[in-house]
Amino acid sequence: MGRARRIESIVEAVGQTPMVRLRNVGREAPGVKIYLKLEYTNPGGSVKDRPALQMMLEAMEDGRFPADRTLIDATSGNTGVAYSIFGAALGRRVALVMPSNVSQARKDITRAFGTELIFSDPMEGSDGAIGHCQRLVAAEPDRYFYANQYANPGNPRAHYLGTGKEILEQVGDEITCFVAGLGTSGTMMGTTRRLREHGRPVTCIAVEPAEELHGLEGLKHMASSLVPAIYDPELPDEIMPVSTDDGWDMADRIAAEEGLHVGHSAGANVFAAVQIAKRIGEGCVVTIAPDRGDRYFAPMRWEKHYDW
Amino acid sequence: MTVTVRIPTPLRTLTGGQDEVDAQGGTVAEVIDDLERRHAGVKERLCDAKGVRRFVNVYLGEEDIRFLDGLDTAVKDGDTLSIVPAIAGG
Numbered sequence A: 001m002g003r004a005r006r007i008e009s010i011v012e013a014v015g016q017t018p019m020v021r022l023r024n025v026g027r028e029a030p031g032v033k034i035y036l037k038l039e040y041t042n043p044g045g046s047v048k049d050r051p052a053l054q055m056m057l058e059a060m061e062d063g064r065f066p067a068d069r070t071l072i073d074a075t076s077g078n079t080g081v082a083y084s085i086f087g088a089a090l091g092r093r094v095a096l097v098m099p100s101n102v103s104q105a106r107k108d109i110t111r112a113f114g115t116e117l118i119f120s121d122p123m124e125g126s127d128g129a130i131g132h133c134q135r136l137v138a139a140e141p142d143r144y145f146y147a148n149q150y151a152n153p154g155n156p157r158a159h160y161l162g163t164g165k166e167i168l169e170q171v172g173d174e175i176t177c178f179v180a181g182l183g184t185s186g187t188m189m190g191t192t193r194r195l196r197e198h199g200r201p202v203t204c205i206a207v208e209p210a211e212e213l214h215g216l217e218g219l220k221h222m223a224s225s226l227v228p229a230i231y232d233p234e235l236p237d238e239i240m241p242v243s244t245d246d247g248w249d250m251a252d253r254i255a256a257e258e259g260l261h262v263g264h265s266a267g268a269n270v271f272a273a274v275q276i277a278k279r280i281g282e283g284c285v286v287t288i289a290p291d292r293g294d295r296y297f298a299p300m301r302w303e304k305h306y307d308w
Numbered sequence B: 001m002t003v004t005v006r007i008p009t010p011l012r013t014l015t016g017g018q019d020e021v022d023a024q025g026g027t028v029a030e031v032i033d034d035l036e037r038r039h040a041g042v043k044e045r046l047c048d049a050k051g052v053r054r055f056v057n058v059y060l061g062e063e064d065i066r067f068l069d070g071l072d073t074a075v076k077d078g079d080t081l082s083i084v085p086a087i088a089g090g
Helices: A049-062 A078-090 A104-112 A122-139 A154-171 A186-195 A244-258 A264-280 B028-038 B042-046
Strands: A019-021 A032-038 A070-074 A093-099 A116-120 A144-146 A177-181 A203-209 A238-242 A283-289 B002-006 B020-024 B056-060 B080-085
Touching: A019 A154, A032 A154, A032 A264, A049 A078, A049 A154, A070 A078, A070 A122, A078 A093, A078 A104, A093 A104, A093 A122, A104 A116, A116 A122, A122 A144, A122 B080, A154 A186, A154 A283, A177 A186, A177 A264, A186 A203, A203 A264, A238 A264, A244 A264, A264 A283, B002 B028, B020 B028, B028 B042, B042 B056
Parallel strands: A032 A283, A070 A093, A070 A144, A093 A116, A177 A203, A177 A283, A203 A238, B002 B080
Antiparallel strands: A019 A032, B002 B020, B056 B080
């Protein structure tokens, strides 16, 4: 479907994202085509629109999410933005648990849609938000639909049905490798399963932060975190650790050399894609840009006081 | 000066699981060096050749030290330094 079309609801604008060839950052491996799928062109601004919508529609369909329940989940931001937008469009209430150190941009976006924000301890990170959310749900189980992006099979299913299918439509005739970062792991799990059904063999490589204390927002250092229930570590062909510095530096290069202002996990994904391209010498590597660079922490003088 | 340092989850493997530890020094830099003496490995997680790593925030009380004197920021007895990751994900 083209971009200029008439739709009945914003939910119809999810998916069918463009894929752009990275001609400049990939020049170190001239025999390989490197493609970046621009998931930030989704209406909520990130790849998370896909799993958020899938989980919400499935739950509305099967009765887990009636109009008198509030959707609640733990989210570092992008999934929360998606829930907020679709909650408003679909007539449902949304509450989000997030660590209080998410960026001001993320807090403002969700408030615009009438979402209730519940802040958890920044020292405990996203695992702390998950625990906090689960305690709230346990205390009032009839009040909430707990979307549970880390365990809900609708999350990887969105990528099986959407991301993976689109990649095959776009480059199915030439793709040799797929690279994606591990956060909830939904993108990697669902897309890999779809690509493995294809006639052409595709190597699927997962990216994770190289360090426990890292700055690759949205990605998980699995060895030191609560491991998502949807994650199957045997599914990827390889897991490639990428440092925060390499991810951030590549995000800067992508902006300067390709004209794409991408987020830090995209930088990590592309760094890995370039490493793989250099290794294979020939072929076609596809990776994901989950979001843009405008939702990230940048210390501002007027934000210098921290409200605990 | 003895200050309390609040430790985020990813660093607690180095502090024996403690979320708050004491350290001594007259500036943030000295406190980090003292932390390193007590809990080996902490400094390289927080700092690189240029100073505090880009994605790590250090607060003296509620103030980000970037907007004070950075690593040269002076600390007093009883102050609290907080090490807060710049990101919430993961």
